Amino acid sequence: MKISLVPLVCTLLIPSAFADEKGGLEKDAAPPAPHALEEGYRGTENARIMTVDHAKTMHDGATISLRGNLIDDQGNDRFVFRDKTGTIHTIIPQSVFDGRTVKPDNMISINGSLDKKVDPPVVRVDMLQK
Known part of the structure; x- marks a missing residue:
């Protein structure tokens, strides 16, 4: 019994002794500061940034998150939304406003x-934050 355990223990220990030290994460250099990153995932705040121009290129039914201003009320829950890249039409039911008043200078x-089935495309808004 002792003789059969010795080869087994040796076979388990030898591969780790000859393991190569390459691969994995090397911590020789410090990572860049978060503001110095040029691209890539940087957290939930940056993941939510979207522009009107980018939103217009997305597929029908895509989830849209935009930051900007409501600049025009076209009646029947239809509004024009603008950010630094352009404008897009929106449908915002009164229940989404939840009693809040939004002015054109409010971000x-x-x-x-x-919804790209209509022309021009519209964003059917289900949440508004002031």
């Missing part, structure tokens, strides 16, 4: 889905 965030 707001809207979340909803893109």
Whole structure:
């Protein structure tokens, strides 16, 4: 019994002794500061940034998150939303406003889905933050 255990223990220990030290994470250099990153995932705040121009290129039914201003009320829950890249039409039911008043100079965030079946495309807003 002792003789059969010795080869087994040796076979388990030898591969780790000859393991190569390459691969994995090398911690020789410090990572860049978060503000110095040029691209890539940088957290939930940056993941939510989207522009009107980018939203217009997305597929029908895509989830949209925009930050900008409501600049025009076209009646029947239809509004024009603008950010630094352009404008897009939105449908915002009164229940989404939840009694809040929004002025054109108020910066707001809207979340909803893109409807490209109509022309021009609209964002059907289901959440508004002031």
